[in-house]
Amino acid sequence: MPVPTQFERLRVVLVATRNPLNMGAAARAMSNFGFACLRIVNPYEAAFREARSAVGASALLANAEEYSNVADAVADCTLVVGTTAFGHRELQHPLRRLEYGARLIRKHLRSNRVALLFGSEKFGLSNADLSHCHWLMRVPTCERNISMNLGQAVAVCLYELVRDAKSTAQTEKPKHATAGEVERITEILLDSLRLSGYLDRRPVTAAEERIRRLVRRLDLQARDATIWLGILRQIVWKMRSQKTEGLSQPGDRKTS
Amino acid sequence: MPVPTQFERLRVVLVATRNPLNMGAAARAMSNFGFACLRIVNPYEAAFREARSAVGASALLANAEEYSNVADAVADCTLVVGTTAFGHRELQHPLRRLEYGARLIRKHLRSNRVALLFGSEKFGLSNADLSHCHWLMRVPTCERNISMNLGQAVAVCLYELVRDAKSTAQTEKPKHATAGEVERITEILLDSLRLSGYLDRRPVTAAEERIRRLVRRLDLQARDATIWLGILRQIVWKMRSQKTEGLSQPGDRKTS
Numbered sequence: 001m002p003v004p005t006q007f008e009r010l011r012v013v014l015v016a017t018r019n020p021l022n023m024g025a026a027a028r029a030m031s032n033f034g035f036a037c038l039r040i041v042n043p044y045e046a047a048f049r050e051a052r053s054a055v056g057a058s059a060l061l062a063n064a065e066e067y068s069n070v071a072d073a074v075a076d077c078t079l080v081v082g083t084t085a086f087g088h089r090e091l092q093h094p095l096r097r098l099e100y101g102a103r104l105i106r107k108h109l110r111s112n113r114v115a116l117l118f119g120s121e122k123f124g125l126s127n128a129d130l131s132h133c134h135w136l137m138r139v140p141t142c143e144r145n146i147s148m149n150l151g152q153a154v155a156v157c158l159y160e161l162v163r164d165a166k167s168t169a170q171t172e173k174p175k176h177a178t179a180g181e182v183e184r185i186t187e188i189l190l191d192s193l194r195l196s197g198y199l200d201r202r203p204v205t206a207a208e209e210r211i212r213r214l215v216r217r218l219d220l221q222a223r224d225a226t227i228w229l230g231i232l233r234q235i236v237w238k239m240r241s242q243k244t245e246g247l248s249q250p251g252d253r254k255t256s
Numbered sequence: 257m258p259v260p261t262q263f264e265r266l267r268v269v270l271v272a273t274r275n276p277l278n279m280g281a282a283a284r285a286m287s288n289f290g291f292a293c294l295r296i297v298n299p300y301e302a303a304f305r306e307a308r309s310a311v312g313a314s315a316l317l318a319n320a321e322e323y324s325n326v327a328d329a330v331a332d333c334t335l336v337v338g339t340t341a342f343g344h345r346e347l348q349h350p351l352r353r354l355e356y357g358a359r360l361i362r363k364h365l366r367s368n369r370v371a372l373l374f375g376s377e378k379f380g381l382s383n384a385d386l387s388h389c390h391w392l393m394r395v396p397t398c399e400r401n402i403s404m405n406l407g408q409a410v411a412v413c414l415y416e417l418v419r420d421a422k423s424t425a426q427t428e429k430p431k432h433a434t435a436g437e438v439e440r441i442t443e444i445l446l447d448s449l450r451l452s453g454y455l456d457r458r459p460v461t462a463a464e465e466r467i468r469r470l471v472r473r474l475d476l477q478a479r480d481a482t483i484w485l486g487i488l489r490q491i492v493w494k495m496r497s498q499k500t501e502g503l504s505q506p507g508d509r510k511t512s
Contacts, residue, residue: 025407028401028404028408029405029408031398032397032401032402032403032404034398094430097420097423098419099420099423100424140418141288142287142288144287145287146288147288148284148411149284149285151405151407152281152284152285152288152411155404155411156411156412156415159395159396159412159415159416162396163396163416164353164396167353167355167356167396168356174348174350223348
C-alpha cells in the first residue's frame, strides 16, 4: 500500500498524554497506516522522555513535535477534529460517528491540513481543548463500555481513514477440479467401498448415484483432486494386496 | 449501540500470548465493541495470571476460557479465520483484506459460530495453528511497517466487524439564521464601519453590496446571529457614546 501524499497532511495531536506506552502505541499505529506527523501537547515530561527512548520507538516518535498549547499545535490546519467517547452536548459541537467523520476528513485532506486531537487517558480533551475544534468524532463503542484505550482509539481512527471500502476478494480463486477428475475419484472411491465391504454392510438403493453426488458436494480444488486420487489409489491397492497377499507396493511396479 | 446476538457467536482466540497488557487490551476492545467470548490457548502462565488480576481487567477477562491447543479452542466453530501480517503463500490459504474478510465473517455469524485467531506478539500464528484455519485475514497496513501491536490489531478487526457502512450525519443540522436576522447584522455592521471610519479609509464602489455578500458568506447559525447582533450593537453604542460623551450603557436606556 503506497502512502498517499494526502496522509502527510494529517496531524495526529496527543494532548496531555500520561502513559509512554500509549504514545508509543499511537506512533506505531501511525507507522502501520502510513501517517507521519505526530504532535504532542503538554505531555507528562517523564512519559515523553521514556516514550522517545523506548526500545522499538520509531523515527516517527523521535520526530514528534512538542507544543505547549493546542492553539499552536493546530495553527497550520484548516480543519480541527476532536475525538471523544462522550459527546459534549452543552458545547453544541456536532458529534459524528467515525465512519462518517472519517469520510469528511479524507475529503478535506485532499487539499488541506487536518488536525485530529486525542485527549489524556483519564480525562479526554478538556472544554478548553475542544473550543479549538470544528466538530467532534466518536468511535462507535457499546454503551456499556464506551471508553477506549488511547493507543487502540488512535489505531481504529487511522484504520478508518485508510480503509478501502471497495476492497473485495484479491486472492486468486483456486481452480476447481474438472468433472473428469471428480469422476475418477468417484470410481476409485466406489472401488474402495466395494473392497472394504462398506456397501455390503450398508446396502442402499442407487448407491452409485448417492456416492457420485457426495463427491460432487466436496467441491474439490484441482490440486486437492490429485492428492485424493493418490490417497484412494493407495488404499485400494492395499486392500487388493491384502486379498491376494504378497504383492509389491504400487510405487514398485515400475521397477518390477 | 445494542449488542446483536450474532456477536455472541464470535470467539476471539489468543494463541500463545506473552504480554498481559495485550491480553487486557484485547479484552478491553472486545468489551468496547460488544463481543464477549475470549479464549486463551497456551498463554504464558505468569502473563495470564497477571492479566486476570490486573486492575481494570473486566469480567470478560476473568471469564476467558483457557485451552491447551487450537483444535479444542475452535471445535464448536464452523468457520476459523487466522489473522496474519504476512500471508503464507506456501500454505496456499486464501488471504483476505480485513474490509472484505470481515464482510464474510459477519455473514457467517448470522447463523454460525466463528473463531478469529490472533498469534503471539513475536511470531504470530504458527503453521500448525494456521492448519486449523479456513482462510487468513490481514489488516491493510503499510509495507514499510506491516506488524501491528496485538491489542491494536484486535481493536481494528473488531471495529471493522461492528462498523456501520451506512452511517451518515446523525447530529441535528444546526438551524441557519433567517434572511431578516442576517440583514439586521449587515445593517449594524455597516453602522459600525461608518462610525469607525473604515469606509472612509477604504473607499470602494458598491460597499454596501460587498459587505452584504461578506455577511452572507458567514453562513451564520440562528443562535450565533443573536450573539453577533449583541456584539455589534454594543460596539456601535460604544462608538456613538464616545462621540457624544457621557451617554449611559445600552442596557441602562430602559431605565433612563
